[in-house]
Amino acid sequence: MTVQYTPMSNLPYPQPADPADLPAHLKALAEALDHRTVLRFADAAARDAKVTAPIAGMLAWVGSPGRLMYYTGAEWVPAAPTPVYKINLTSGTTTSTTFVETLSTGDPVTVSFLAPASGQLLVTVGGYLWSSVANNASVMSAIIRNSSGTVSLAASDNRAALVNSVSRASVSSQFLVTGLTPGATYSATPAYRSGATSNTASFDSRFIRVDPIP
Structure with a gap:
């Protein structure tokens, strides 16, 4: 499969000459989108167990204590700190x-x-x-x-x-x-x-x- 990527989000998409393998094309797109969505976890421990190599800009909702977090490239911090x-x-x-x-x-x-x-x-x-x-x-x-x-x-x-x-x-x-x-x-x-x-x-x-x- 000849992989091409969108110019902004770098998402893969098939070319006309590629084999008509829809599951493979959808899998590649889903995997590329997976870390770009708002991830959801019960707590920070569950997040860290699942996301072992976070990428700067990733978003995760942590159910306990109920907070949207983002990864700075070094730490998970509140996306919108409140008083x-x-x-x-x-x-x-x-x-x-x-x-x-x-x-x-x-x-x-x-x-x-x-x-x-x-x-x-x-x-x-x-x-x-x-x-x-x-x-x-x-x-x-x-x-x-x-x-x-x-x-x-x-x-x-x-x-x-x-x-x-x-x-x-x-x-x-x-x-x-x-x-x-x-x-x-x-x-x-x-x-x-x-x-x-x-x-x-x-x-x-x-x-x-x-x-x-x-």
């Missing part, structure tokens, strides 16, 4: 002068996400903050961890919302995170601290939002 957001309306306090993730009441506010192809994202944390002692800080930052629980980016005053007043104030802080592994799973959790053990730092309606940068 994730979580809020805890329960008020809580701490007197710890080092960052903690759990306050006196309420659970940690953790979100999970896949790093985009750029390996970059914007994290926003905030809420209502106030202190029991004037001129003492109530500070809210965030911790980024990989899927094994290792800290990729620690909480820091340089990436924090803070209030130095006994008056309740609505504040937030946004910071850039870089150097994440594209396609890898991470989590982000707010962390809190007080400026002094004599000060009770209070936090209410605390939230975190992660915006992947494509």
